[in-house]
Amino acid sequence: MIESPAQTAAPIQDKIVADDVDVFYGSFQAIKSATLAMKAQHVTALIGPSGCGKSTFLRALNRMHDLTPGARVTGEVLLDGENIYGADADPVVIRHRIGMVFQRPNPFPKTIYENVVYGPRIHGENNKRKLEEIAERALRQAALWDEVKDRLSRSALDLSGGQQQRLCIARAVALDPEVILMDEPASALDPIATSKIEDLIGQLTEKFTVVIVTHSMQQAARISDYTAFFHLGEIVEVGPTNQIFTHPKEKRTEDYITGRFG
Amino acid sequence: MAVAAQQAPRSLIASGNVRTRKFADGLATLVLWAMAASIIVLLAAFIVYMIYLGGHALTWSFLTRPPAEHEAGGGIGPEIFNSFYILILTLCFTVPVAVAAGVFLQEYARPGTFRSVVQFSAESLATVPSVVMGLFGLLIFVYTFHWGYTALGGALTLTLLNLPALVRVTQEALGSVPDTLREASMGLGGTKWQTITRVVLPSAIGRLTTGIVLIAGRIYGETAALIFTAGVSVTGNHPYDLNPFHTAETLAVHVWYTHSESVVPDVDRIGNGSALVLLIMVLVFNVGARIVGRMLTKRFTGRAS
Numbered sequence: 001m002i003e004s005p006a007q008t009a010a011p012i013q014d015k016i017v018a019d020d021v022d023v024f025y026g027s028f029q030a031i032k033s034a035t036l037a038m039k040a041q042h043v044t045a046l047i048g049p050s051g052c053g054k055s056t057f058l059r060a061l062n063r064m065h066d067l068t069p070g071a072r073v074t075g076e077v078l079l080d081g082e083n084i085y086g087a088d089a090d091p092v093v094i095r096h097r098i099g100m101v102f103q104r105p106n107p108f109p110k111t112i113y114e115n116v117v118y119g120p121r122i123h124g125e126n127n128k129r130k131l132e133e134i135a136e137r138a139l140r141q142a143a144l145w146d147e148v149k150d151r152l153s154r155s156a157l158d159l160s161g162g163q164q165q166r167l168c169i170a171r172a173v174a175l176d177p178e179v180i181l182m183d184e185p186a187s188a189l190d191p192i193a194t195s196k197i198e199d200l201i202g203q204l205t206e207k208f209t210v211v212i213v214t215h216s217m218q219q220a221a222r223i224s225d226y227t228a229f230f231h232l233g234e235i236v237e238v239g240p241t242n243q244i245f246t247h248p249k250e251k252r253t254e255d256y257i258t259g260r261f262g
Numbered sequence: 263m264a265v266a267a268q269q270a271p272r273s274l275i276a277s278g279n280v281r282t283r284k285f286a287d288g289l290a291t292l293v294l295w296a297m298a299a300s301i302i303v304l305l306a307a308f309i310v311y312m313i314y315l316g317g318h319a320l321t322w323s324f325l326t327r328p329p330a331e332h333e334a335g336g337g338i339g340p341e342i343f344n345s346f347y348i349l350i351l352t353l354c355f356t357v358p359v360a361v362a363a364g365v366f367l368q369e370y371a372r373p374g375t376f377r378s379v380v381q382f383s384a385e386s387l388a389t390v391p392s393v394v395m396g397l398f399g400l401l402i403f404v405y406t407f408h409w410g411y412t413a414l415g416g417a418l419t420l421t422l423l424n425l426p427a428l429v430r431v432t433q434e435a436l437g438s439v440p441d442t443l444r445e446a447s448m449g450l451g452g453t454k455w456q457t458i459t460r461v462v463l464p465s466a467i468g469r470l471t472t473g474i475v476l477i478a479g480r481i482y483g484e485t486a487a488l489i490f491t492a493g494v495s496v497t498g499n500h501p502y503d504l505n506p507f508h509t510a511e512t513l514a515v516h517v518w519y520t521h522s523e524s525v526v527p528d529v530d531r532i533g534n535g536s537a538l539v540l541l542i543m544v545l546v547f548n549v550g551a552r553i554v555g556r557m558l559t560k561r562f563t564g565r566a567s
Contacts (some may be wrong), residue, residue, distance in 0.1 A: 017480075043375070064448070064449065067444075067448055092451045092452075092453060093451070094451075095449055095450060095451035096450075099449070100449040101448070102442060102445065102446065102449070104442060106440075106443060106445065107446075107466050108443060108447075109443075109464075109563035110464070110562075110563060118447070118450060118452075118460070119450040121460075122447075122450065122451065122452045122453075122456045122460065155563060157563075168446070172449075172450070213289070
């Protein structure tokens with residue numbers, strides 16, 4: 001189990017901080033003035049009903065909106081105090097430091113090995129020995145090594161959905177990022193695969209800061225240290241997960257977690 | 263939610279209405295199957311008839327000897343060679359331009375005036391009949407450039423003719439690659455160019471190759487555009503000629519020429535034999551397209567498609 005953040009002795013650093021972030025799609029404002037600090041080496045869950053903007057907010061944290069025509073982000077997102085929307089900040093560097101795992105497993109139609117080393121390769125690593133080391137380490141970190149070590153040269157598309165998603169996590173981990181963003185990573189998976197992914201997320205915090213979007217409150221309660229509740233594009237309430245789920249301060253949060261809407 | 267007590271007893275046996283519907287269903291299946299099967303029958307009948315007409319002409323000397331002007335016994339060796347030569351020249355021009363334009367339209371161009379104009383131009387170019395394109399080639403390459411009838415002029419005319427189709431093929435091949443893969447690559451810090459060269463193109467290579475080989479079949483069989491540009495004769499003293507500025511009659515042109523202009527006594531033998539060779543070649547391209555496409559897909563994605 002993850003210990004409660006309150007019991008941790010040293011003060012926990014903010015790894016990534018969103019400050020007054022607005023996201024627009026054309027003239028529609030999907031996120032309204034969101035401010036949220038995400039703690040280093042902890043799991044922050046973003047919860048809320050469908051269409052509340054939690055995924056939109058997540059994608060603002062590594063500039064994925066740059067790829068969407070018509071999307072616009074204002075405000076600041078600070079990674080270790082530096083604004084990723086600053087004039088000199090480069091999306092390629094940012095996405096190297098802030099990895100992302102998507103809702104549906106999206107392995108490349110390449111071999112398992114080529115999927116894992118894709119990131120290091122495009123960032124210039126060509127040493128075969130090094131790439132093999134990276135691949136093994138990343139696959140171990142994603143709890144997939146034992147299942148695939150004998151068939152690294154097989155197509156990633158031959159893996160099961162749950163294995164594919166762990167491969168995508170390995171692919172993100174292979175870049176040795178500081179933050180991993182996950183957009184409902186288990187929503188397309190069966191319960192057994194889901195529980196493997198959840199166990200894995202707990203282990204990932206040994207090295208990484210994790211921000212995860214989930215529509216499942218149980219999942220948020222099981223795996224996260226902090227929870228932010230989104231509603232209609234706004235962050236309604238943020239706090240340690242157990243507090244949000246047992247003593248929510250806001251009426252809307254309470255209504256949502258007790259199932260009165262959602 | 264109690265069920266009404268006095269509901270009529272229901273059975274599992276098909277009644278009149280169900281039987282009518284099932285009959286229509288069966289009939290539709292039969293008709294559609296028959297239509298599809300007739301395509302196979304047509305193709306098979308066509309091939310059998312061609313073999314019946316031209317089969318006896320297929321001898322080694324026919325396939326390798328140069329054509330004769332007046333006497334019987336001419337072959338089609340140089341024509342087969344020229345067909346491949348012009349095909350390769352054409353692909354050398356067409357593939358780079360068309361793939362680059364297709365990548366631009368599909369991956370870079372945002373919806374807007376420029377993309378619309380390029381798209382419209384490509385589609386308009388695609389509707390130009392090949393004989394008109396041939397006359398255009400005649401005007402430009404033969405007269406304006408003073409090249410006369412040349413393999414190069416023919417290849418450039420065929421490039422204009424096939425460019426739009428290959429742009430379309432490229433766009434469709436790239437469009438079949440799911441956006442989630444582009445997102446995955448960009449999300450790992452890939453640049454747009456890296457994403458295209460390392461993910462999008464390898465994922466599309468099978469479809470792209472299939473499209474290219476199918477278009478190669480069309481180029482191989484093209485006639486009208488070449489009559490006016492590459493000419494209807496082969497270089498006399500040097501039949502297997504690599505000089506792109508020499509005249510180069512292809513097999514398809516030869517089929518037309520022997521039947522309409524030739525004065526040799528064995529016109530039927532040569533015409534039918536040439537047509538059969540042409541047909542076999544085009545069929546080989548079609549089958550080859552599938553095999554090569556599948557092989558490349560497996561090679562680049564580690565998986566049979």
